[in-house]
Amino acid sequence: MKDKDYSRLFAEFEGVEADLIPVLVRIQERDGYISEEAVRRVSRFLRLSENQIYGVASFYPKFRFTEPGKKSIKVCMGTACHVRGGLFLSEAVGWQLGVGIGQTTADKRFDFQRAGCLGCCTLAPVVMVNEDVHSRMSVIRLKEILEKDD
Amino acid sequence: MISFETRREKARRKWDQLEHSKAPVIYIGSATCGRSAGALKVLQAVKETLKEHKLNAKIVQVGCIGPCYMEPLMDIRLADSPRICYANVNPQRARKIIESYLLKGNPLPELAVGHFGENGHPVTEGIPRFFEIPMLQPQVRLVLRNCGMIDPEDIDHYLANDGYQGLLDVLSQKPEEVIEIVKEAGLRGRGGAGFPTYRKWEICRSVPGDQKYMICNVSEGDPGAFMNRALIEGDPHCVLEGLMIASYAIGASHGYVYINSDYHLAIQRLRQAAEQMREYGLLGENILGTGFDFELTIKEGAGAFVCGEETALIGSVEGRRGMPRSRPPFPAVEGLFGKPTIINNVETLGTLPNIIRNGAAWYRGYGVKGNYGTKTFSLVGSVRRGGLIEVPLGTKLRRIIYDIGGGSWKPFKGVQTGGPSGGCLSEESLDIPVEYESMQAAGSIMGSGGMIIMDEDTCVVDLALYFLNFTQKESCGKCSPCRVGTWHMVTILDRIARGESDADDLAKLQTLAETAARASLCGLGQTAPNPVLTTLRHFRAEYLSHVQDKYCRAAVCRELVEYDIDPEKCNGCQRCIEICPTEAISGAKSELHRIDQLRCIKCKACYEVCRYDPLASDAIVIRSRRRAS
Numbered sequence: 001m002k003d004k005d006y007s008r009l010f011a012e013f014e015g016v017e018a019d020l021i022p023v024l025v026r027i028q029e030r031d032g033y034i035s036e037e038a039v040r041r042v043s044r045f046l047r048l049s050e051n052q053i054y055g056v057a058s059f060y061p062k063f064r065f066t067e068p069g070k071k072s073i074k075v076c077m078g079t080a081c082h083v084r085g086g087l088f089l090s091e092a093v094g095w096q097l098g099v100g101i102g103q104t105t106a107d108k109r110f111d112f113q114r115a116g117c118l119g120c121c122t123l124a125p126v127v128m129v130n131e132d133v134h135s136r137m138s139v140i141r142l143k144e145i146l147e148k149d150d
Numbered sequence: 151m152i153s154f155e156t157r158r159e160k161a162r163r164k165w166d167q168l169e170h171s172k173a174p175v176i177y178i179g180s181a182t183c184g185r186s187a188g189a190l191k192v193l194q195a196v197k198e199t200l201k202e203h204k205l206n207a208k209i210v211q212v213g214c215i216g217p218c219y220m221e222p223l224m225d226i227r228l229a230d231s232p233r234i235c236y237a238n239v240n241p242q243r244a245r246k247i248i249e250s251y252l253l254k255g256n257p258l259p260e261l262a263v264g265h266f267g268e269n270g271h272p273v274t275e276g277i278p279r280f281f282e283i284p285m286l287q288p289q290v291r292l293v294l295r296n297c298g299m300i301d302p303e304d305i306d307h308y309l310a311n312d313g314y315q316g317l318l319d320v321l322s323q324k325p326e327e328v329i330e331i332v333k334e335a336g337l338r339g340r341g342g343a344g345f346p347t348y349r350k351w352e353i354c355r356s357v358p359g360d361q362k363y364m365i366c367n368v369s370e371g372d373p374g375a376f377m378n379r380a381l382i383e384g385d386p387h388c389v390l391e392g393l394m395i396a397s398y399a400i401g402a403s404h405g406y407v408y409i410n411s412d413y414h415l416a417i418q419r420l421r422q423a424a425e426q427m428r429e430y431g432l433l434g435e436n437i438l439g440t441g442f443d444f445e446l447t448i449k450e451g452a453g454a455f456v457c458g459e460e461t462a463l464i465g466s467v468e469g470r471r472g473m474p475r476s477r478p479p480f481p482a483v484e485g486l487f488g489k490p491t492i493i494n495n496v497e498t499l500g501t502l503p504n505i506i507r508n509g510a511a512w513y514r515g516y517g518v519k520g521n522y523g524t525k526t527f528s529l530v531g532s533v534r535r536g537g538l539i540e541v542p543l544g545t546k547l548r549r550i551i552y553d554i555g556g557g558s559w560k561p562f563k564g565v566q567t568g569g570p571s572g573g574c575l576s577e578e579s580l581d582i583p584v585e586y587e588s589m590q591a592a593g594s595i596m597g598s599g600g601m602i603i604m605d606e607d608t609c610v611v612d613l614a615l616y617f618l619n620f621t622q623k624e625s626c627g628k629c630s631p632c633r634v635g636t637w638h639m640v641t642i643l644d645r646i647a648r649g650e651s652d653a654d655d656l657a658k659l660q661t662l663a664e665t666a667a668r669a670s671l672c673g674l675g676q677t678a679p680n681p682v683l684t685t686l687r688h689f690r691a692e693y694l695s696h697v698q699d700k701y702c703r704a705a706v707c708r709e710l711v712e713y714d715i716d717p718e719k720c721n722g723c724q725r726c727i728e729i730c731p732t733e734a735i736s737g738a739k740s741e742l743h744r745i746d747q748l749r750c751i752k753c754k755a756c757y758e759v760c761r762y763d764p765l766a767s768d769a770i771v772i773r774s775r776r777r778a779s
């Protein structure tokens with residue numbers, strides 16, 4: 001990332017401590033994760049120590065510190081999805097891709113996340129692949145999605 | 151500058167034109183629930199069909215109207231006819247309906263679920279009124295009145311439907327008078343605890359200080375609830391109008407909306423709404439010439455459950471870890487940036503414009519004494535008709551679950567309300583009315599609106615473990631009763647679910663839960679034991695069968711079930727063998743297959759293939775057997 005990528009992103013903000021979380025949210029939306037470089041830049045912009053930034057960021061389950069894959073697989077772990085078998089889906093992703101929650105496959109094709117309610121409980125269980133929500137999922141359909149090449 | 155009156159006149163004309171449009175109008179429900187069911191593909195198909203037949207029609211995207219199980223929803227209104235609603239629309243169906251109705255005048259009553267007009271119009275023959283179908287008939291839509299009806303991205307639609315009238319009304323009154331109306335109406339906080347709204351406001355109002363803050367809480371951390379999101383997606387202006395009314399009442403000139411950053415569509419709608427407000431002179435200095443100044447900040451949170459708690463939320467808005475602090479001082483006295491702050495739930499705020507416009511007495515016409523008005527719920531789980539609903543307080547649970555929800559898929563077991571802070575109620579509690587006090591007396595809570603129906607396929611031990619796992623992870627770690635207590639409860643529940651527990655585990659669990667509830671610092675820890683305490687109270691037999699017989703009736707707890715093949719049914723199709731990740735199943739083509747229990751990891755893949763593959767024959771069963779302990 002270049003200087004101007006950061007200055008453009010920071011331009012939206014005042015540069016006060018209260019901007020920390022929204023700034024991190026924006027960076028994660030752009031890069032998919034919070035890199036060491038991003039922490040350094042934010043530290044200078046908001047005049048907060050890198051430790052403080054890590055302290056805050058690591059408190060929130062949303063933030064990740066490893067590079068994401070090309071496709072993000074988010075399995076809903078909300079209550080409605082849980083009672084309809086969400087846990088099986090999440091395990092299926094695990095053994096199919098060979099990665100744990102929050103990790104990315106070695107070939108960088110997939111990363112694996114869990115989410116709280118995605119707002120479509122009546123269609124449970126659901127899995128989100130990038131921005132697409134797949135509803136009424138089954139272990140089998142999930143396997144098909146993961147094996148599909150594109 | 152164009153006056154507000156002129157803008158409103160224009161908005162009304164625009165709405166009127168839409169309502170009496172000569173060209174057909176097609177409404178598509180495209181909130182998050184609709185989108186996940188494929189609403190955007192339907193939208194695409196509608197556009198293509200219109201283009202292909204050179205039809206001129208208006209398309210309006212609306213929010214969630216409630217029956218999410220019917221999504222995607224599409225409504226069509228032709229000139230001088232009522233709006234007709236179609237459910238479970240897919241691209242092919244959308245095309246078929248448009249071709250039939252717009253080209254040939256046949257509305258296909260067999261595909262329609264309801265219409266929004268009066269009965270008696272020729273096109274509505276064979277179609278019921280939408281608000282009279284079983285799921286809608288018992289509901290009263292006050293806060294949701296615009297959801298699914300108007301275009302949430304167009305402030306004119308809101309204005310034409312009495313939008314910002316409530317704000318206009320309060321700006322001509324004294325703040326004390328506004329507080330009095332809200333007191334009179336008996337409004338209680340919809341975020342869960344049901345604290346009288348006026349009382350918080352009064353405290354904040356009476357604290358000296360020229361800078362005060364008003365915060366709208368859209369944290370919605372309950373992992374199984376979406377009411378707040380749906381309201382904002384469907385009618386963002388009603389929440390913002392409420393926020394301004396509340397700000398005026400407490401003397402705040404700066405409002406915050408604290409919203410979960412995963413709520414992309416809701417955030418986008420709020421931002422857009424705020425821009426439109428500014429354009430219409432509803433934000434900034436000297437609003438509508440009344441001398442009231444108001445600024446709005448939309449603040450994205452990073453989705454931690456504890457950030458729904460007021461003091462943690464404030465920490466998060468200030469850019470720190472979302473850790474609660476002990477109270478007093480209450481935020482109403484010392485809150486955001488050290489200034490007096492009031493935090494209200496989305497639905498509480500969304501209700502205010504209605505109350506102001508129609509008066510306190512009108513509001514008290516809904517609900518029962520002490521519990522006035524309506525409450526929204528996300529009715530989900532094993533229920534036939536799930537979705538977003540709104541009912542008057544005092545409605546019996548039975549009416550919600552059976553009349554609105556149509557009952558559970560399999561025999562009913564219980565209902566969970568209030569998410570991780572709430573509890574499970576069984577069949578015996580179904581005749582209690584949904585009121586703050588009665589829900590609490592039954593051991594659960596009203597909560598912010600999550601309502602999950604369980605049938606015999608849900609195991610209560612597993613559900614309690616699910617919630618405790620959640621709160622244990624979400625515990626901020628500041629106080630030990632919560633940090634350590636939740637961890638120990640998880641450990642014991644896990645033992646029970648694995649069939650490794652002994653007789654005193656239930657007593658230990660009970661004591662631990664009671665202690666954590668009493669000794670924790672904030673609401674998270676104080677309520678985290680609820681799922682355990684209520685299931686122990688209402689479903690003790692199910693715990694006992696796990697402990698004594700190592701038996702899970704619902705066949706959910708993994709260590710207590712086995713996968714088996716029914717020899718009568720197995721046709722030897724080998725589909726399960728292909729799918730099994732551990733090569734645990736063997737058998738020749740067309741011969742009985744067997745499962746090697748030592749290799750089986752109980753991943754459910756074979757079970758699903760056996761159910762859904764056309765070649766397979768429903769032979770694989772998951773069952774739990776009683777074992778003597």
Ligand SMILES: Cc1cc2nc3c(=O)[nH]c(=O)nc-3n(C[C@H](O)[C@H](O)[C@H](O)COP(=O)(O)O)c2cc1C
Pocket residue numbers: 338339340341342343344345347367368369370371372455456457458459460493494495496498499598672673674
């Ligand atoms: C752990 C915890 C989580 C909470 N989550 C929410 C939430 O997601 N939304 C909400 O409105 N209130 C939540 N609350 C309640 C708020 O702290 C607060 O009472 C409420 O927003 C006040 O608004 P009301 O008076 O309008 O209900 C939560 C409380 C606790 C202890």
Ligand code: FES
Pocket residue numbers: 076077078079080081082116117118119120121124125126373374375
């Ligand atoms: S619980 Fe999964 S979408 Fe709501």
